[in-house]
Amino acid sequence: MDKNGNAPGEEAASGSVPSTAGPAPRHLPGHIAAALAGAGGPADSAGQPWQGRSLAGDDGKVHNFEDDDGTADAGYLAAVTALRNGSGDEAAVIASLATARVFIPIIAQLAEEAEGAGALVSDKQADMALVMLKAADGRNAMPAFTSAKALADWHPDARPVAVYAPRAALSAVSEEAELLVLDPGSEVTFVVRRPALWALAQQRPWVPSYLDGEVAGSIADAAARFPAVRNIGLLPGAGVASATGTGETLPGGGAGPELQVVLYLEDGLDAAAVQELVAGLQAAWSRNVLFGERVDSIEIKLRRAVQ
CATH class of the missing domain: 3.40.1350.90 (Uncharacterised protein PF11572, DUF3234)
Known part of the structure; x- marks a missing residue:
């Protein structure tokens, strides 16, 4: 789910044609x-x-x-x-x-x-x-x-x-x-x-969230308050990739979700406990200013921690 509450895996279309209704008049910058x-x-x-x-x-x-x-x-x-x-x-x-x-x-x-x-x-x-x-x-x-x-x-x-x-x-x-x-x-x-x-x-360099060390640190700091989270991995989200007009897949240019957070959890958690943990993590991330500025949308994957 992204920071706006969209379901994991939901992607935004680029909009290949203008709206048939035409644009509403807008004040020009x-x-x-x-x-x-x-x-x-x-x-x-x-x-x-x-x-x-x-x-x-x-x-x-x-x-x-x-x-x-x-x-x-x-x-x-x-x-x-x-x-x-x-x-x-x-x-x-x-x-x-x-x-x-x-x-x-x-x-x-x-x-x-x-x-x-x-x-x-x-x-x-x-x-x-x-x-x-x-x-x-x-x-x-x-x-x-x-x-x-x-x-x-x-x-x-x-x-x-x-x-x-x-x-x-x-x-x-x-x-x-x-x-x-x-x-x-x-x-x-x-x-x-x-x-x-x-x-x-702002004419400043951009680092993708899945490669941003400060983003990784803020995610890890929030997860440290949840003992059931044994480890975390950050990967490019499914929405990073895009497709060309001929069907070729590109590793960039997609609309999101851009960040995949893999949570490695301790064994024995039931569904209610997992849901509560994920909700708590998302609430903590949403309060983090740096996370809000540098992460566009996320998807969460759950894995069992290796014993």
Whole structure:
């Protein structure tokens, strides 16, 4: 069960397509609004209209980023390639985002008619809306795209606003999103979970909870108050892995649960005693600030301690 009470093994979907109901109008974060204004509103900063534009080739130049042709960041692609061939890990993918440019999709949303003086009705106005997804476990997720082509393939009507990935993470946090979904609907969709999202927004390194020595220490300290727990093991949770569009399994990019806690218990406990012990441990972990900041979701496995 995760810290929100979700059942073990329950995973959040990355959301491969936008909601058919369309995004609700949302106030744009300041830097997103500034980037959009800098792109010239209905035209880019070079005065070329967005309407009818291709996002490939020379038409895909992103004028807010000099010499940007809209392709994915080379460092991110290298980190994903290493993840796929087993020479890298998900922490390296997150680290590559620290200097990577991504695209936030912005969609024109028709606003309500406004009444003017003398009961005259003004023309309808188009508001610019951030696109938000809803994960399978109910959490908010913000999509971002590593290339202009990936965004156009996902939603042809969305306008790409180029920002650095830490800025995108800040936007996600300000919108109360707990997940940043990179390239939904693409061959590789990578989910940045809440602890990594916060670290990226703060521009500090991120260590997965299953490799975090301080997390292990806080878990062990809580377990020390329960004599029936003889030992503890920390492993990547079942939700760390993700699948590519062709069915290849990647050891990273999943939505959770991210941490598997293996409890090795003394023999002779009945079901009620085990349930009480697990509930007590979860209550202790939930009160730990460090645990709350660095652990997104957990699953608990019970094992009999070796005598």
